[in-house]
Amino acid sequence: MVPEQHSDVVLLKEIAELLNEETNLERMLNGAIDKLLQNSNFETAWIFFIDENGKHQLVAEAHLPDALAERECRHLKKGGCWCVKRYHDGDLEKASNIIACQRIENAKAANGKIGSISHHATVPLQSGQEKFGLLNIAAADTVRFSKDELALLESVAFQIGSAIKRIVLVKQEQELALVKERNRLARDLHDSVNQLLFSVTLTARGGIEMAEDDAVKSTFRDIQHLSQEALNEMRALIWQLRPKGLESGLLDAIRSYGEMLGLSMDTKVAGVIQLPSRTEETLFRIAQEALNNIRKHADVSSAQLYVTVTSTDVLMVIKDEGRGFAQGHGMIPSIGIQSIRDRAQAEGGTADWSSGIGKGTEILVRIPY
Structure with a gap:
């Protein structure tokens, strides 16, 4: 039992290192489940993100049997299932053995090349009280996973949930920084270029009034027209950088x-x-x-x-x-x-x-x- 415990500790350490180093969400999720499958008795895995309306999205998968992988994983992407419903209803709090999987049954009926996989275990991905989705795992000829296997699955899910939260927070911070930079550019354009163009427009208008020669008047009118167009373009650009009124x-x-x-x-x-x-x-x-x-x-x-x-x-x-x-x-x-x-x-x-x-x-x- 000691070597197995040590193996789980090493696996969790390796997964934690991968999650800490990766900044791309898709690569992080696929890398984590790949490492989980390589160093455990689990053979296939997939991850759903689930929104507040219960709509799920397949975001990562590894070593799927042919029937689940065919036609871009259509059986995983479409339709409903018990684990997603339980998650949405708030009835799924920890790693659980799923007695029957509608997606596996549908894939088997449509394709047949499912191997010896008939059931899967599922665990919610969360950080604190914030939930993101589900991690599902399966293995050949396995109807129920042991308590130790489910405990390992919960530990991995906790690590993944914390890493997802970290990436979400980093992305929010980057978006906030982008908004601040847009606002700064909008202010600079308004205070400098916008004011200069407005001054050119006024100067051209004054030139029209003061000029006596028709050709000079015409030139000032062209300048006024072009500067007004440029001013309109600048105001539109400022709006695009900083959408006032949203x-x-x-x-x-x-x-x-x-x-x-x-x-x-x-x-x-x-x-x-x-x-x-x-x-x-x-x-x-x-x-x-x-x-x-x-x-x-x-x-x-x-x-x-x-x-x-x-x-x-x-x-x-x-x-x-x-x-x-x-x-x-x-x-x-x-x-x-x-x-x-x-x-x-x-x-x-x-x-x-x-x-x-x-x-x-x-x-x-x-x-x-």
């Missing part, structure tokens, strides 16, 4: 940004908007890009905003009745559309659009939360 709500922020660009906004909402701050900022940035495109290319002074919120995702539609564009004709810069699509995909969502010459443009964004 603290008052997503719709107010988008409406204010549109009005700053000279666009009147017609807004309609379905559902209650209570979104995570990250989702709100993503939608706001997408709306900024779309409204910038309308101001520059649509040749209209108004736009429509529609937001529909369900229990799982939010749909945002931004529409104008402007000139529209045909695919490949460059009426809307591809970089703008690509930016919208990239932001949506970064949050697991989608972005699409429809347009035609003289028919306006409609951008549709769907993001889960």
Whole structure:
């Protein structure tokens, strides 16, 4: 018994070292379960992150049998199961043997190549009172794991939960630092370049009044027009760095940004908007890009905003009745559309659009939360 205890201690030490050194969440989780499987009787493992609505996400897996691994782990990614339900209901507090696994049964029925795996054990990943998801492990010809094996599993899960919390806190700190830097840049631009451009605009206006020669007047008008355009661009850039008004709500922020660009906004909402701050900022940035495109290319002074919120995702539609564009004709810069699509995909969502010459443009964004 002593050598086995020593082996568990060494394993926990090696896992702790890996978790402390790694800063990438995905690599950390996969590395931890790989090391667990290499130095224990466990043969396969997978990790679910589970949100407050009970929606699970497969974030790590190792040494899965063919039936569970086929078609990008579809049996692990889709559908429900007892362990996820127990976790969401608050009935799963420690490592437990799962009597029957619906996912394993479904995989076996669909594929058959499950080997000798029929059951698994599960343990919640948490740090203090904050829970993140589940660690599931299985082994061939094993219906129940021993108390010692479950105790080892709990120790590993505790280490992983603490490491997840550390990475989450580091990420939050980095995001806070990024916000502070954006605010600093916005202040600097407002206090320096923005004021200089405003001064150029006033000077050009004075030049128009003072000049007697028509050619000189025309030159001053061009300077005034260009400096005013640059001033508008600068104000839009400052808004993008520091979205004023977002603290008052997503719709107010988008409406204010549109009005700053000279666009009147017609807004309609379905559902209650209570979104995570990250989702709100993503939608706001997408709306900024779309409204910038309308101001520059649509040749209209108004736009429509529609937001529909369900229990799982939010749909945002931004529409104008402007000139529209045909695919490949460059009426809307591809970089703008690509930016919208990239932001949506970064949050697991989608972005699409429809347009035609003289028919306006409609951008549709769907993001889960």
